[in-house]
Amino acid sequence: MAEARETDEPAADPGADAVRDRTSDRASAPVSGRSPIPSGAWVVVSNTPIASLDGLAVLTRLGELYLYRRNATGLDGRTAGLDLDVRTLRAVPAVDLLYSAPSTRPAFIRVEEDAATVVTSMLNEDQVYFAAERVSSRFAYFTDLFLSALVLPALGLAVELGDTPRSTAGNETLVPWVERLGHGLVHESRRTRRGWITKEVRSADLLGxxxxxxxxxxxxxxxxxxxxxxxxxxxxxxxxxxxxxxxxxxxxxxxxxxxxxxxxxxxxxxxxxxxxxxxxxxxxxxxxxxxxxxxxxxxxxxxxxxxxxxxxxxxxxxxxxxxxxxxxxxxxxxxxxxxxxxxxxxxxxxxxxxxxxxxxxxxxxxxxxxxxxxxxxxxxxxxxxxxxxxxxxxxxxxxxxxxxxxxxxxxxxxxxxxxxxxxxxxxxxxxxxxxxxxxxxxxxxxxxHGGGLQAGLGRRLARDVGEQPREALYYACFRALMADAGRGLLDPLEPARIYDEALKLVAAASP
The missing domain is CATH 3.40.50.620 (HUPs)
Known part of the structure; x- marks a missing residue:
């Protein structure tokens, strides 16, 4: 196996927003006085370097594969004999790959020299995304959809989001060229003498x-x-x-x-x-x-x-x-x-x-x-x-x-x-x-519905977007977040700014 090379861990992002303490006539528990700084944990496996991830993640080279990881633990400079649990992003001992038996184990990623394999569970709660440029055979697996803004250009693909969400079905995502791997799959990309070959094996559906x-x-x-x-x-x-x-x-x-x-x-x-x-x-x-x-x-x-x-x-x-x-x-x-x-x-x-x-x-x-x-x-x-x-x-x-x-x-x-x-x-x-x-x-x-949330929220949002459907506002948040991600601003979130930008996008898209 090729020797693994790593960069230093990126520094934590500073700062935190203040929030108000809240009380009620029912002696509500006080809310903490500081908001946390969410620090996204994710992994990207690609057969091409992604320069825009430099400084955001630790890089490990394995043959012709590039493993970028943010806040993933347990690898310690090696991947041999380890699987990366997608839910926890912790390395666990590798298991035998079963190509036909349904698995309820959480999804995991295995990275070997010149081979990347993703095994998804039958329930598939935790997503793994896949994008590929077929002509050049460049591909990437990644666990955070908003990384699309950085991954797709490295593969030679455009990030194309319209004013309205594209219609999706099944494992399609809101981002063209990016699919969410389905349930009960063994999805493997392997380097062979003929080049990179990707294959997918689906097991019988456990629900049947x-x-x-x-x-x-x-x-x-x-x-x-x-x-x-x-x-x-x-x-x-x-x-x-x-x-x-x-x-x-x-x-x-x-x-x-x-x-x-x-x-x-x-x-x-x-x-x-x-x-x-x-x-x-x-x-x-x-x-x-x-x-x-x-x-x-x-x-x-x-x-x-x-x-x-x-x-x-x-x-x-x-x-x-x-x-x-x-x-x-x-x-x-x-x-x-x-x-x-x-x-x-x-x-x-x-x-x-x-x-x-x-x-x-x-x-x-x-x-x-x-x-x-x-x-x-x-x-x-x-x-x-x-x-x-x-x-x-x-x-x-x-x-x-x-x-x-x-x-x-x-x-x-x-x-x-x-x-x-x-x-x-x-x-x-x-x-x-x-x-x-x-x-x-x-x-x-x-x-x-408990506490009147959905109905009350709908009335509150109508003050900002009028008669526009709520999905239009949520998609505008998605677009604003993708724009941030394209500039390498994955976290911490600035919710007030992102919400204001989403309102502007909704207004611009309104007839």
Whole structure:
């Protein structure tokens, strides 16, 4: 193997924006007085040098490959026998490549002398992007879509963003020439005597085996899901005695909070309120029952507005529903509302696997297909990726989106999930053994509807963009962020400036 050569680590970016302390008549927890400086973690593997990355990343040469890494750890000047976990960007011992068996392991990248291989998981939460100029055979794999602004010119490709987002399907991205690698792939580019050859092998879809669910007893199915959740929470937290949960008034985050507290850990629950409403009272009821401390967090309208650039930055997509679902977590992260040393657990993902979004009037067949479709769509939405976690240095766990829990949910028949006019019937039935009946059977509110966020945000944004669709503003944020990236300004973000630039782009594109 060729000897690895490295440059020095780039210096950390200085400075931080001040934010206001917030209080409420419900004794909200104070928000930290300083915003964090997000320092993006990413990796690029290319068979051509990318001069614009010099100074932004550590460079390692391996034969004819160039490995650029920012805040990736565990390589220590070598890559032999190591895989780079895309979610954590930590090097882990290499495993045998399986070209046909579906894998639920997080995506990873293997860089050898003159060969780069990406293996994506069946759920594909964490994205890896690929761009290639076919005539010259120049290519690059990279883990941050906004690096396109620096990578594409090095490949001889133009960065072409129009005034309106291009129509995309499947693994297409908003950036022409750049694709998001699909689920269940082994994607390899290797140097041969004939030049660089890229091949792709797709394994059978893991979801295909769950069209005929096998669990038909609601209480037993619910109990089994709680067992799986408890085990996942335990393995995720390890020896951590203290942790935090993001708690709404619903059953999903309530279940995670309950099971975590029952493990004997010290849990602090945080509930987010908006200018348009909150679920503090509902969260407090469960916390009193569990003996868990509740810290309400109330954000104002501008807190959410100024978190839109961060949300778009870490998602790389601009669909209104996806952005607004992710906005609460982005705001919590951006304003450091929860101490970074506390691992954070959420109830995200339960709606999708436990039929919380398909309606109680759907047929059983429609519910089953809807669940599988919802899981499949997350393979492209980036909504459960770990980019923000890497940037802000926080551990976030979504127990409902871990395969042992999802497997039980997919095995559970629709007749258990939707019954007697209620969704998540099996989960509620099992949870009423641990929480008050009112908590177990409280009507569900989606995360972006709780506290009136989506409706209130829509009214607030209308003041700035009039009748333009919200996606137009989110895409304008995307364009402003890409312009910054093209100048090497990947982080820290300047949300107020980016938002103002996005408003100008929206105005310029308006008829």
């Amino acid at each position: 085996g769950y069209r005929q669910p096998s669990r038909h007893h609601p209480l037993k199915a619910g109990r089994r899901q709680l067992e799986a959740l408890g085990a996942v929470i335990g393995s995720s937290l390890g020896e951590s005695a203290n942790c935090a949960t993001l708690l709404s008034g619903g059953i999903d985050s309530g279940t995670v909070t309950t099971l975590t507290a029952r493990q004997g850990r010290t849990v602090t629950a945080y509930s987010v309120g908006t200018p348009w409403g909150d679920e503090f009272a509902e969260a407090a009821q469960l916390c009193r029952h569990l003996g868990v401390e509740l810290r309400p967090l109330r954000f104002d309208a501008d807190d959410f507005v100024l978190s839109l650039p961060d949300t778009v930055r870490w998602l790389g997509v601009v669909g209104a529903e996806t952005v607004e679902v992710a906005l609460t977590m982005a705001t919590v992260q951006r304003l450091r509302a929860i101490p970074e040393n506390l691992p954070l657990l959420t109830g995200y993902g339960s709606d999708l696997v436990n039929a919380g979004v398909h309606g109680v009037d759907a047929t059983h067949a429609q519910v089953t297909e809807g669940v599988l479709r919802s899981v499949h769509e997350t393979r492209f939405s980036n909504e459960l990726n770990g980019r923000a976690e890497l940037a802000y240095g926080r551990q976030i766990h979504h127990p409902f989106w871990q395969w042992p829990v999802m497997k039980v949910a997919l095995e559970t028949a629709a007749s258990c999930k939707v019954r007697e006019g209620r969704e998540k019937y099996h989960l509620r039935t099992a949870m009423q053994e641990y929480v008050p009946h009112e908590v177990a059977w409280r009507r569900k509110i989606a995360v972006h």
